[in-house]
Amino acid sequence: MTSRPVRTRIAPSPTGMMHIGTARTALFNWLYARHTGGQFLVRIEDTDRERSTEANVGVIFEGLDWLGMTSDEPPVFQFARADRHREAVAELVELGQAYRDYMTAEELEAERELARAEGRVVRSPWRDADPATWPDRPYAVRLKSPLDGETIVADAVKGDVTFQNAGLDDLILLRSDGNPTYNLAVVVDDHDMAITHVIRGDDHLNNAARQTIIYKALNWEVPVWAHLPLIHGPDGAKLSKRHGAQAVSEFDAMGYLPESLRNYLAKLGWGHGDDEIFSDAQAMDWFDIKDVVSAPARLDWAKLNHLNNHYIRQADPARLAALVVKILASRGVTLRQGDETLIARTIPFVRDGAKTTLELADAVAFVLKTRPLELAEKTRTQLAEDEMRGRFTRLRAALANVSDWAVPALEEALRNFAEAEGVGLGKFGPQLRGVLSGGAPAPDLAGAMTALGRDESLGRIDDALSLPA
Numbered sequence: 064m065t066s067r068p069v070r071t072r073i074a075p076s077p078t079g080m081m082h083i084g085t086a087r088t089a090l091f092n093w094l095y096a097r098h099t100g101g102q103f104l105v106r107i108e109d110t111d112r113e114r115s116t117e118a119n120v121g122v123i124f125e126g127l128d129w130l131g132m133t134s135d136e137p138p139v140f141q142f143a144r145a146d147r148h149r150e151a152v153a154e155l156v157e158l159g160q161a162y163r164d165y166m167t168a169e170e171l172e173a174e175r176e177l178a179r180a181e182g183r184v185v186r187s188p189w190r191d192a193d194p195a196t197w198p199d200r201p202y203a204v205r206l207k208s209p210l211d212g213e214t215i216v217a218d219a220v221k222g223d224v225t226f227q228n229a230g231l232d233d234l235i236l237l238r239s240d241g242n243p244t245y246n247l248a249v250v251v252d253d254h255d256m257a258i259t260h261v262i263r264g265d266d267h268l269n270n271a272a273r274q275t276i277i278y279k280a281l282n283w284e285v286p287v288w289a290h291l292p293l294i295h296g297p298d299g300a301k302l303s304k305r306h307g308a309q310a311v312s313e314f315d316a317m318g319y320l321p322e323s324l325r326n327y328l329a330k331l332g333w334g335h336g337d338d339e340i341f342s343d344a345q346a347m348d349w350f351d352i353k354d355v356v357s358a359p360a361r362l363d364w365a366k367l368n369h370l371n372n373h374y375i376r377q378a379d380p381a382r383l384a385a386l387v388v389k390i391l392a393s394r395g396v397t398l399r400q401g402d403e404t405l406i407a408r409t410i411p412f413v414r415d416g417a418k419t420t421l422e423l424a425d426a427v428a429f430v431l432k433t434r435p436l437e438l439a440e441k442t443r444t445q446l447a448e449d450e451m452r453g454r455f456t457r458l459r460a461a462l463a464n465v466s467d468w469a470v471p472a473l474e475e476a477l478r479n480f481a482e483a484e485g486v487g488l489g490k491f492g493p494q495l496r497g498v499l500s501g502g503a504p505a506p507d508l509a510g511a512m513t514a515l516g517r518d519e520s521l522g523r524i525d526d527a528l529s530l531p532a
């Protein structure tokens with residue numbers, strides 16, 4: 064264990080989308096840094112020059128921003144540090160921990176075949192060559208990996224994982240074109256960034272053995288390793304397209320709030336007893352790597368929907384209104400001035416049933432309709448009857464008398480009206496709802512009228528009353 068102040072990092076490769084697994088890795092690093100009062104950093108591993116575009120880098124920053132997890136220091140870009148990586152390789156050569164390998168492609172191929180036949184890893188004849196005999200031609204630089212014994216990756220999630228050194232070849236550190244290799248770059252960057260805890264997906268466990276050997280060769284302190292179990296689909300199979308969304312941006316587009324996703328992802332591989340719903344502050348307080356489980360975690364849409372509904376019910380209506388406006392704009396709906404305020408006012412009445420902000424956008428549609436509303440056939444027929452028309456005329460008058468246009472007074476007015484008419488609410492409620500909403504989904508009557516406001520509610524009733532009998 065280390066005594067240095069905790070510094071964690073997320074080190075995504077900008078290869079197109081930000082995978083949900085990367086988001087979970089970021090979250091655990093972020094929570095652990097916050098839990099320990101340490102720092103959370105971001106490094107962009109952009110050494111694959113073909114796939115690393117500016118747009119792909121943007122996707123990562125947008126994803127992290129959206130998730131609310133930003134770097135405590137300016138992000139580090141790996142490719143820009145290639146000179147530093149070469150410097151570390153030179154140091155390893157200097158220390159006698161690495162050597163120049165002059166094997167040609169053909170020689171390497173022949174050695175590969177021989178090694179396969181003999182059931183061992185590739186070994187270069189240049190490993191023990193005297194540097195004085197190094198020729199003047201292209202070479203790769205290889206790590207002088209220990210030939211026997213064991214390398215133990217002391218993993219905070221998986222426990223001690225033992226690798227037989229005889230099974231590890233001398234890793235190439237620098238290719239013959241002068242480019243540093245992945246494992247070398249990761250070690251140098253993590254060291255220079257003073258990373259104390261490397262928390263990442265368990266597809267990197269084998270790299271941890273290689274990287275441990277590089278740390279030791281450089282006499283650098285090995286970080287604490289923590290390799291997280293993969294995220295699987297609901298059926299237990301490795302997460303893939305057929306399980307639905309995989310990219311962080313897709314969860315956003317499907318109407319999930321970032322706090323829902325944080326809460327949800329925290330539960331994928333970690334947990335605090337049976338707690339299902341917890342705040343960021345609680346997660347930061349409780350999170351510890353030692354409580355991460357090593358079994359794969361399963362995606363569970365019902366749980367995510369449940370959490371999202373919870374956070375939608377908690378969120379500031381103005382914030383949700385802004386999200387709904389964006390959704391409506393993407394659907395090509397043109398909004399009028401004041402509609403955002405109207406949406407914010409409506410949200411408290413419709414959000415209880417909403418699992419996503421997309422559903423919230425559907426639920427506010429009734430309030431955005433413009434007068435005169437197109438009424439359902441059934442409502443129109445019923446309103447054409449004398450008895451109903453008379454009742455609606457009186458109802459209009461009763462509602463116009465309500466001085467405090469809000470749920471309690473409106474509920475009371477509706478109750479009193481039903482009593483005065485000597486009928487149940489069922490005798491005019493459905494029709495009133497039809498008149499107010501034009502057949503769109505709407506909350507209960509008092510809520511719908513409060514959201515619409517006095518003038519709009521009475522106006523919609525007036526429009527219905529002025530239809531030809």
Ligand code: GLU
Pocket residue numbers: 073074075076108249262263264267
């Ligand atoms: N760049 C690696 C990836 O995106 C992560 C490497 C690491 O965390 O050490 O999978």
